[in-house]
Amino acid sequence: xxVFCLRFSKEVDSSWAELFLRWTPKVIVRPPNLIFLEIEETxxxxxxxxxxxxxxxxxxxxxxxxxxxxxxxxxxxxxxxxSSRHVQILSPPGEEFTTLGAEPLTSLxxxxxxxxxxxxxxxxxxxxxxxxxxxxxVRDLQAFSVxxxxxxxxxxxxxxxxxxxxxxxxxxSPLIAREPLYxxxxxxxxxxxxxxxxxxxxxxxxxLFLRLAVRGSFAQFIDFTFHGEYSKKVETIRIQPVxxxxxxxxxxxxxxxxxxxxDLGNPVKEIEISIxxxxxxxEQLDFFEPRDTTRSRWERxxxxxxAAQLSLGFLKRSPALYPEKGFxxxxxxxxxxxxxxxxxxxxxxxxxxxxxxxxxxxxxxxSLLLDPPRLLTDAELVHLRFLTSHPxxxxxxxxxxxxRPSGRDYFFATNEDGRLWWIYRDCLSKKxxxxxxxx
Numbered sequence: 001x002x003v004f005c006l007r008f009s010k011e012v013d014s015s016w017a018e019l020f021l022r023w024t025p026k027v028i029v030r031p032p033n034l035i036f037l038e039i040e041e042t043x044x045x046x047x048x049x050x051x052x053x054x055x056x057x058x059x060x061x062x063x064x065x066x067x068x069x070x071x072x073x074x075x076x077x078x079x080x081x082x083s084s085r086h087v088q089i090l091s092p093p094g095e096e097f098t099t100l101g102a103e104p105l106t107s108l109x110x111x112x113x114x115x116x117x118x119x120x121x122x123x124x125x126x127x128x129x130x131x132x133x134x135x136x137x138v139r140d141l142q143a144f145s146v147x148x149x150x151x152x153x154x155x156x157x158x159x160x161x162x163x164x165x166x167x168x169x170x171x172x173s174p175l176i177a178r179e180p181l182y183x184x185x186x187x188x189x190x191x192x193x194x195x196x197x198x199x200x201x202x203x204x205x206x207x208l209f210l211r212l213a214v215r216g217s218f219a220q221f222i223d224f225t226f227h228g229e230y231s232k233k234v235e236t237i238r239i240q241p242v243x244x245x246x247x248x249x250x251x252x253x254x255x256x257x258x259x260x261x262x263d264l265g266n267p268v269k270e271i272e273i274s275i276x277x278x279x280x281x282x283e284q285l286d287f288f289e290p291r292d293t294t295r296s297r298w299e300r301x302x303x304x305x306x307a308a309q310l311s312l313g314f315l316k317r318s319p320a321l322y323p324e325k326g327f328x329x330x331x332x333x334x335x336x337x338x339x340x341x342x343x344x345x346x347x348x349x350x351x352x353x354x355x356x357x358x359x360x361x362x363x364x365x366x367s368l369l370l371d372p373p374r375l376l377t378d379a380e381l382v383h384l385r386f387l388t389s390h391p392x393x394x395x396x397x398x399x400x401x402x403x404r405p406s407g408r409d410y411f412f413a414t415n416e417d418g419r420l421w422w423i424y425r426d427c428l429s430k431k432x433x434x435x436x437x438x439x
Contacts, residue, residue, distance in 0.1 A: 001038065001040055001074055001075060001169075002038065002039055002040040002043065002049065002072065002073075002074065002093065003036055003037065003038050003039070003072070003073060003074070003075060003076050003078075003079045003172070004035075004036065004037040004038075004039060004053075004056060004070060004071070004072050004079060005034060005035075005036055005070065005071045005072075005073075005076070005079035005080045005082070005083040006034065006035040006036075006037070006056070006060050006068070006069075006070050006083070007033060007034055007068070007069040007070070007071075007080075007083040007084070008033045008034075008035075008060070008063070008064045008068060009033070009064055009065060009066065009067050009068060010033065010064050010065070011031070011032045011033055012029055012031065012032065012033050012034070012035060012064075014029050014031075014179065015179045015207075015211065016029065016035065016063060016207075017029045017035060017175055018175070018177045018179070018211045018214050018215070019059060019063070019207070019210050019211060019214060020035065020037055020056065020059070021175060021177065021214045022213075022214050023037065023039060023042060023046060023052060023055065023056065024037050024038060024039050024041075024042045025174040025175060026038035026172040026173065026174055026175070027172070027175045028114065028172050028173070028175065030114060034080065034083075035060075036076055036079065036080075036113070036114070036172055037056065037172075038172045039052060039072075049072060049090065050090065053070065053072060053088070053090060056070065057070055057088070063207070067087065068087075069083045069084070069086065069087050069088070070083060070087075070088050070089075071083035071086060071088075071089045071090075071091070072089070072090045072091060073091040073096045073099065073100075074091065074093065074094065074095075074096035074166055075096060075113070075163075075166045075168070075170070076113030076114055076170040076172065077111045077112055077113035077163045077168065077170065078091070078096045078099075078100055078111070078163075078166065079113075080110055080111070080112055080113055081100065081103065081107050081108070081110045081111045081112075082099065082100070082103070083110075084107055084110035085103060085104075085107055096166050097142065097164075097165065097166060100138050100164060101137065101138050101139030101142055102137065102138070102139065103137070103138050104136060104137060104138070105127050105130055105131055105135060105136060105137065105138060105140075105141070106127060107138070108123065108127060108138065108160065108164075109123060109124060109127070111160070111163045111164070113163075113168075113170045114170045114172075115168075115170065117156075118156070119156065122153075122156060123156060123160070126152075126153055126156075138164060141164065142164055142165070144161075146158060146161045146162075149161040177211070177214070177215050180274070181208055181211060181212065181219075181274070181275035181277055182272070182273065182274050182275075183204050183205070183207075183208055183271075183272070183273035183274075184270070184271070184272055184273070185200060185201075185204055185270065185271040185273075186269070186270050187200070187268065187269060187270070190229040190266075190267030190268055190269045191267055191268050192266075192267035192268070194256055194259060194260070197256075197259075197268060198252060198256055200271075201252055201255075201271070201273075202248075202252065204273070205248050205251070205252065205273065206248065208273065208275060209246055209248045212246050212275070212277060213246060215277065216279075217246075217277040217278060217279060218244030218245055218246055218277065218278050218279075219244060219245060219246060219251065219275050219276070219277060219278075220240070220244045220276045220277065220278040221238055221239060221240035221275075221276050222238070222239050222240075222251055222255075222273065222274065222275050222276070223236055223237070223238050223239075223272075223273070223274045223276075224236070224237045224238075224239065224255055224271060224272070224273055225237075225271065225272040225273075225274075226264060226268050226270075226271055227268070227269050227270035227271070227272075228264055228265055228266040228267070228268065228269065229266045229267045229268070229269040230265075230266045231265050231266050233264065233265050233266070235262070235264055237255060237258055237259070237262075239251050239254045239255050239258070241254065241299065241300075241303035241306075242299060242302050242303050242306055243299055244278045245299065245303075247300060250300050250303060250304075253304065254303060254304065257304070313329045313330050314329075314330055315327045315328070315329060315330075316328055316329075316330045317365075317367065317369065318369075319368075319369040319370060319371030365422075365436070366420075366422045366435075366436030366437055366438045367436075367437075367438060367439045368436055368437050368438075368439070369435065369436040370434060370435055370436060373424070373433040373434060373435040374433060374434045375431060375432075375433055376423070376431075376432045376433060376434055381432055383415065383416050384413045384414070384415055384421070384423070385413060385414050386411050386412070386413045386423075387411070387412040387413060387414070388411060388412065391409035391410055391411055391425070392410055392411065392412060393409075393410040394407065394408065394409050394410070394427075395407065395408045395410070395424075396408075406426060406427045406428030406429070407426070407427035407428070408424040408425070408426060408427065409424060409425045409427060410422065410423070410424045410435075411423050411424070411425070419437060419438075420437065420438040421434055421436070421437050421438075422434075422435050422436040422437065422438070423435065
């Protein structure tokens with residue numbers, strides 16, 4: 001067992017535990033200021049214990065100001081004890097007994113882990129007695145047998161001996177993130193300027209969006225509730241982009257654009273933040289593909305335009321002969337990528353996780369479409385040359401639509417003039433129809 005103990009200088013919010021799930025599922029908070037992480041099975045995935053120590057320390061220091069202590073050892077009580085006296089210490093695997101032996105007896109008060117001492121005063125009295133006998137280091141006690149501890153201090157003595165020798169097995173269970181994504185800000189000096197408000201929200205929302213990333217979720221919408229200082233006015237603003245997102249800057253930009261046109265009446269005293277999350281819609285199958293794609297930048301632009309009540313979309317072809325009627329503006333809608341289930345087998349259990357390919361199926365479409373498609377006569381079919389004997393595409397109507405077509409098999413064919421036509425055969429009637437032509 002290899003355990004980190006993180007000791008903060010301030011009281012720890014229980015939701016912080018979620019932030020460390022990126023490195024191990026076994027995380028637990030012990031109030032008021034300790035977080036334990038078991039990393040024996042996961043440290044190799046992040047370059048070893050020393051590299052993981054740096055990553056964990058960087059995140060912890062971004063959550064709370066110094067001083068911050070971190071220790072890595074073979075047991076939960078041992079890690080806590082070492083963190084009480086060292087800013088940063090790594091006890092080599094299997095050497096906790098020796099590392100603890102070099103610590104002073106007074107540090108035994110911190111040899112707890114997930115189970116605090118029932119009677120710290122009695123333990124402190126025992127330590128004072130031992131020090132009066134000339135014993136100063138933990139190693140001076142490690143040579144005594146468990147019977148000696150039992151005879152002198154009963155159950156507390158046995159527990160102390162077990163912890164000094166790494167015999168007490170404390171289990172850190174996997175953490176399941178269930179806490180709501182909720183934030184609260186209170187200002188001693190109310191804020192009346194948007195730039196100061198943005199700065200305060202940036203820091204507070206950072207943790208909420210980190211939790212979203214660890215959960216593998218997106219923010220569907222965020223409700224910001226503002227409490228005024230004098231009038232007690234309460235104003236709730238819902239920010240919802242065109243599609244769920246984890247772009248913190250986008251949400252705050254949309255919020256400030258809305259607030260520029262509002263009058264809250266007086267400075268802001270309190271802010272409540274509530275995030276409605278939704279499942280991650282796209283799983284990145286290519287490890288080297290960047291998350292910040294052209295698609296995400298389009299989503300950001302369209303969200304800002306929608307918030308400003310601007311019409312924005314894409315030009316789509318219309319089934320019209322004349323060029324001026326051949327296009328129409330279609331509002332942007334989220335694409336539906338092809339679904340491909342990812343199947344994993346873990347601990348003899350099959351886990352099916354829906355995932356989405358990074359590329360959408362692309363099929364050629366003619367520049368001119370006929371609406372409705374034109375039925376081809378037998379005389380016309382005789383003079384057509386089909387480029388493939390098998391259909392290149394099959395389209396089926398919606399199963400819930402009673403008037404849906406029976407199905408279409410599409411082909412490419414050339415006519416007598418050499419022009420490329422897009423033709424389909426009705427799966428039920430076996431009749432052929434001209435649906436479009438390529439320029």
